[in-house]
Amino acid sequence: MSAPYYAPHGGHPGQDQLLTDRAIFTEAYAVIPRGTMRDIVTSFLPGWTDTRLWVIARPLSGFAETFSQYIMEVQPGGGSDQPETDPEAQGVLFVVEGTATLEVNGATHQLTPGGYAYLPPSSGWRLHNRGDEALRFHWIRKAYQPAPGIETPEVLILNEKDITPSEMPGTNGTWATTRFVDPSDLRHDMHVTIVTFQPGGVIPFLETHVMEHGLYVLEGKAVYRLNNDWVEVEAGDFMWLRAFCPQACYAGGPGPFRYLLYKDVNRHMPLRPMR
Template structure:
């Protein structure tokens, strides 16, 4: 499988043939990392303690010279699999975005049916479980971050929603070619990170070099584009993953013929951490 019935891309796994020509598209630099979808083979999957009938591609983790604030997993859970204790890190907050299959996510005793397009935010120190229940594996993205409290603001409450129920908010003066599906209010200071979906219609673009403080993780759900990462223009397509460190210049031109869409992580709404430099 490469594209789910919903249209969201998910890795096919497997292993390339011994006659396959290596495309040499994978890049790891001090400013950004680009992991093309051809790197998502079976020999690169991982397992997790406490999870059954599950495999995942771990595509971002905090480490020197790479991700500083988050980890990201591309999860595949076979029917009947899942976890009653998903994460021993009690201070972590979680974002789940489903691309295929069916599962029940139970948060603080309340069960939610998850399908393609379902999105869940789970705050730190929250009891949750996941059980895959469909005839095909449940496939989803799982992002994790250590929550940074803000003085005077309680941690956000959990919520579950589906992408189709959230309007795309288009950037001004873009003729509705560049927009974002925002799952939380950008002005809500309680949230220390956003996980949204960005959409470009064919020909839509970021027409300048964005250079700002947020760290980025971008997994391409649909379509193709030319994406500028630091000084390099890279052709990207559904299934590719990009990580950008803070202040890495970026720009984009959607190639068509359909929309170009990606799941976007970025850290927000907090002071710059000074102590780790001491």
Template sequence: MSHRTYFAPHGGHPGQTELLSGRATFTESYAVIPKGVMRDIVTSRLPHWEATRAWIIARPMTGFAETFSQYVVEVLPGGGSDRPEPDAGAEGVLFVVDGAVTLTIEGTPHRLEPGGFAYIPPGTDWRLRNRGGAPARFHWIRKAYEPVDGLAAPRPVISSDREVAPDPMPGTNGAWATTRFVSPDDLSHDMHVTIVTMEPGACIPFLETHVMEHGLYVLEGKAAYRLNRDWVEVEAGDFMWLRAFCPQACYAGGPGRFRYLLYKDVNRHPRLRLGA
């Protein structure tokens, strides 16, 4: 795949003369966090991370989306962490959108540049550093791993957007395709993080309504997205956060491709008892 650029927030603040109105929306079934909301004032510092801040754009919320958290993390040159993950039962996915980081897993370093992908299993010894001269920005998706008797936990995966050919949806002539970094047939994985690509004019031609929760971060382009009862316009840098069973569909607006990073929980029985 040819070189691509991905939108990444840089913070800052709007001027005092700008209007207060915007596209941010929070409803009973979805939220839209537009790129203009990701300012300095809404960042968090993280324990055991140096020269780092994060936009936390999703976290488990009872009665809404309960399975995952998602951050956009900014690491300045020389920054990073040797103790990044506080929860030994958490798995993670990293996807780099700007700059470069060195991810060390079980003592082996890997350089991740824009489009770089990493799946990190629970209990893994890993660390991350920015050894370059410019800030690095990446998505970090975290989920409590759900083990299954008789299934080994997944192994680490290091890949990139450039290395994986998109898988076209049937009957679309390649206008709608999904980049899959792990096999959907591998039941050791209980979440998928993929990239959806839609050519100008392509659409999701029905209202998807399903049990999986979603985080959708727009990497490139723009589209009109149907979320429950509403049509909303989204563009590169916007984040959509969907609870289970929120109806959804999409028209890609052009002039370029519409691409988004997609999280969903998969491959497990729903829990029937609270706390189980």
């Protein structure tokens, strides 16, 4: 499958553009539209060369509590020999443009669009752009929560095109999820998947659950129910949903609506503040 993935390229709007946009930040959810991801809001990281990033989620009281998410942009020749400085952080990389050269566990991998990598804590990985075009990828980070008798997961290198989506029962394929990790594998305390709705597909009830969500729209457009509001979203938009925020979706077409989804799973609820 050759799937298009939207990625921001920055730039700066003209002085004639209206200020009104779809950006919204509430206690239950946030919407960061693609039009806000401009040059002026990029960040930089120590240890990375020829690289900038858009931070679209970070642990913050009243906002994302379990994860951070970056959209990385690495120019040809750029990258890092020490990208992750937190020994407790696990990571998921998902490539949307260009080719990443990933070195981990003594092996070198080429991640092309649709490429996915799960990187456990303290895996000592390296990443560079050895190609001729800019590399853009999502980097999702979460502090790993060990559990008694449960081993730490191993490195996973996959690609979306090699995975058959799992159809939701009774939907005739209009709602499906591409799973990179077996949901029953308790070693994993987070899942990053791709959810696909064909035109007319819906989440037919207000989901209300303990998992925190980050949703980055890779393709298409839809109307999303977030708490009490219906919000239009399109490729390049990011949504954050607090735990228990009611949510539903209607994909009106004309093409598929697809998003990269983060959620925390498979662990007891902390009864005291986490580190």
